[in-house]
Amino acid sequence: MKTKDIKKISRVDFFKTGALITLGATGIGMVGSLFTPEEANAQGVGNESKTTWPLAYPSAGLNAATARIRAHDAYWSGKGCSYATFEGIVSCLRDTMGGTYNDIPTEILIYGHGGGSGWGATCGTINGAAAAISLVCAKAVSDPMVSELYGWFTQNLFPSTAANTIAINNGYGVNTYNMNLGQSMNHSPLCHVAVSNWCNEQSVAVGANERKERCARMCGDVVVKAIEMLNGYYASGTYTATYVAPALNATCLSCHGTAGSQHDVAANMECESCHGADVYPHSTGKNENIKEEFSIEQNYPNPFSETTTLRFQLENPEAVTIEIYSLNGIKIKTLANDEMFSAGHHTINWDGCTQKGDKVAPGMYFFNIVTSKGKKSLNMMKL
Ligand code: HEC
Ligand code: HEC
Numbered sequence: 001m002k003t004k005d006i007k008k009i010s011r012v013d014f015f016k017t018g019a020l021i022t023l024g025a026t027g028i029g030m031v032g033s034l035f036t037p038e039e040a041n042a043q044g045v046g047n048e049s050k051t052t053w054p055l056a057y058p059s060a061g062l063n064a065a066t067a068r069i070r071a072h073d074a075y076w077s078g079k080g081c082s083y084a085t086f087e088g089i090v091s092c093l094r095d096t097m098g099g100t101y102n103d104i105p106t107e108i109l110i111y112g113h114g115g116g117s118g119w120g121a122t123c124g125t126i127n128g129a130a131a132a133i134s135l136v137c138a139k140a141v142s143d144p145m146v147s148e149l150y151g152w153f154t155q156n157l158f159p160s161t162a163a164n165t166i167a168i169n170n171g172y173g174v175n176t177y178n179m180n181l182g183q184s185m186n187h188s189p190l191c192h193v194a195v196s197n198w199c200n201e202q203s204v205a206v207g208a209n210e211r212k213e214r215c216a217r218m219c220g221d222v223v224v225k226a227i228e229m230l231n232g233y234y235a236s237g238t239y240t241a242t243y244v245a246p247a248l249n250a251t252c253l254s255c256h257g258t259a260g261s262q263h264d265v266a267a268n269m270e271c272e273s274c275h276g277a278d279v280y281p282h283s284t285g286k287n288e289n290i291k292e293e294f295s296i297e298q299n300y301p302n303p304f305s306e307t308t309t310l311r312f313q314l315e316n317p318e319a320v321t322i323e324i325y326s327l328n329g330i331k332i333k334t335l336a337n338d339e340m341f342s343a344g345h346h347t348i349n350w351d352g353c354t355q356k357g358d359k360v361a362p363g364m365y366f367f368n369i370v371t372s373k374g375k376k377s378l379n380m381m382k383l
Contacts, residue, residue: 051100053135054134054135054136054137054138055093055097055100055101055135055136056097056136057093057097057136057230057234058093058096058097058234059234059235060096061227061230061231061234061235062089062092062093062096062227062230062231063092063227064223064224064227064228064231065224066092067088067089067091067092067220067223067224067227068088068163068166068220068221068223068224069166069171069172069173069220070087070088070091070092070223071084071085071087071088071089071219071220071222071223072084072088072163072166072172072173072174072216072217072219072220073172073173073174073216074087074088074091074219075212075215075216075219076174076176076216079107079110079113080109080110080112080113080114080124081112081113081114081123081124081125081128081215081216081218081219082109082110082111082112082113082124082125082127082128082131083106083107083109083110083112083113083124083128084124084125084128084216084219085109085124085125085126085127085128085129085132085219085222085223085226086106086108086109086128086129086131086132087106087109087128088219088220088223089129089132089223089226089227090104090106090132090135091106092227093136104135108131109124109127109128109131112124112127112128114191115190115191115192116191119191120190120191120192120193120195121190121191121192122189122190122191123153123186123189123190123191123194124191125153125215125218125219125221125222126146126149126150126153126189126222128219128222129149129222129223129225129226130146130149130150130226132226133145133146133149133226133229133230134146136230137230137233137239141233141239144239144240144241145229145230145233145239145241147241147243147268148229148241148242148243149222149225149226149229150189150243150268151241151243151244151245151268152225152243153186153189153194153222153225154185154186154187154188154189154269154270155185155243156185156186157183157184157185158183158184158185158186158194158198158214158217158218158221159181159183159214159217159218159220159221160183160217160221161183162221162224163217163218163220163221164180164181164183164217166220167179167180167181167213167217168180172216174216176209176212176213177209177210177213181202181210181213181214181217182198182201182202182204184197184198184201184202185197186198187270187273188269188270188273189269190269193273195211195215198211198214199211202214245268245270246270246271246272248270248271248272248277248279249268249270249271251279252265252271252275252279253265255280255328255329260329261328261329261330262329281366281377281379282377293314293315293316293371293373294312294313294314294315294318294369294371294373294376295312295313295376296310296311296312296313296367296369296376296378297310297311297312297313298378298380299311299350299367299378299380302380302381303380303381303382303383304352304380304381304382304383305352305382305383306351306352307349307350307351307352308349308350308352308380309347309348309349310322310347310348310349310350310367310369310378311345311346311347312345312346312348312369313344313345313346314341314342314343314344314346314371315343316343317340317341317342317343318340318341318371318372318373319338319339319340319341319371319372320336320338320339320340320341320369320370320371321334321336321337321338321339321368321369321370321371322334322335322336322348322367322368322369322370323335323367323368323370324350324365324366324367324368325365325366325368326360326363326364326365326366327363327364327365327366332354332355332360332365333350333353333354333355334355335348335350336348350367352382360382361382362382362383363381363382364379364380364381364382365379365380365381365382366378366379366380367379367380
């Protein structure tokens with residue numbers, strides 16, 4: 001069930017069910033809980049002593065070079081990359097602004113290391129810097145600026161030449177490796193993808209000191225980028241993002257994005273980094289990896305005018321789903337919905353009608369067959 005099916009208890013229901021009376025009887029005065037979070041926010045419940053956000057940013061800007069060294073060195077504190085970028089920026093704000101900044105424990109970002117406590121999800125360097133951006137920019141600016149940071153992170157070579165040069169000149173406070181490190185493009189905001197790409201291209205083991213120093217230098221690169229954007233925004237009062245996604249993303253999203261026929265993808269990551277460059281009709285992908293544990297044959301007759309028959313073969317008994325789609329990806333009919341089929345040959349007919357029983361228009365249609373072994377598709381022509 002989707003969350004929208006879960007009924008929220010409104011304030012009225014709350015009164016009706018007598019929960020208030022129960023609370024009253026126990027003498028617990030939980031007035032705040034009578035509001036939904038949205039209502040509480042509108043009414044300012046619990047907000048009286050909340051610090052005003054976004055926090056102030058120094059009009060003269062921050063010193064990116066100082067923040068770079070701090071972020072690099074903070075990485076080696078053992079608190080992780082995400083903490084390091086957040087601390088790199090916030091420590092400079094602490095120095096110049098004091099006040100509220102003194103009260104922010106930057107350790108709030110320690111969870112972000114290794115893409116989230118080692119999960120390899122969002123790279124902690126951009127995660128920590130994005131948190132700092134959101135601390136000082138309202139959503140209308142924070143969103144494009146964070147998006148820019150992620151895009152820049154995917155499309156540039158890291159660690160940067162500037163970061164390497166400082167190490168060679170022993171310019172960092174913590175110096176575990178004072179040589180050049182090879183540069184790779186991340187292609188992804190994911191820690192796992194970025195780290196494994198780099199390790200493969202540079203032939204460095206993931207646990208090696210060089211890999212850690214690569215992440216430390218990237219902490220510096222990321223805070224420099226974030227501070228350049230913040231300084232620019234606070235100096236001019238406007239922010240314009242420049243990131244352009246790979247052209248292939250637009251092709252994929254023309255069908256899979258919010259305005260497309262499939263309407264099943266909301267993502268800005270480089271599609272090709274995981275799915276390859278196979279544009280529709282998709283020939284590769286999962287299909288190629290499936291061992292011949294099930295197979296399908298071209299339907300007959302094809303092209304067809306009245307009814308066509310699909311044959312498929314299973315190596316083992318399987319739950320099978322068979323659906324028919326139109327060329328623009330609209331589901332026309334479900335012929336089998338997670339139905340058990342025995343091992344061996346099977347046939348299934350389609351009468352050229354929709355789920356409601358209407359005859360479909362002439363044109364190209366697809367069978368999709370899904371089993372636990374994967375998915376296969378077949379196209380056919382209705383006359
Ligand atoms: C012209 C429209 C169109 C375009 C462009 C398109 N797709 Fe699709 N895609 C579809 C339709 C329709 C389906 C569902 C039917 C199917 O499985 O073939 C689908 C299915 C998929 C699936 C799931 C099925 C599978 O093969 O595993 C993935 C993943 C996918 N698309 C990724 C992409 C990516 C990545 C791109 C860009 C490189 C892309 N699509 C471009 C229409 C499109
Ligand atoms: C980090 C890797 C990654 C990136 C980048 C990525 N995807 Fe995916 N995508 C996946 C995985 C993993 C699944 C789940 C596939 C599965 O369960 O078989 C998926 C699922 C999908 C599906 C549904 C597949 C289905 O079986 O119906 C579509 C469509 C799709 N992705 C399109 C896109 C498009 C378009 C983009 C670019 C905007 C994109 N993906 C970027 C990894 C990725």
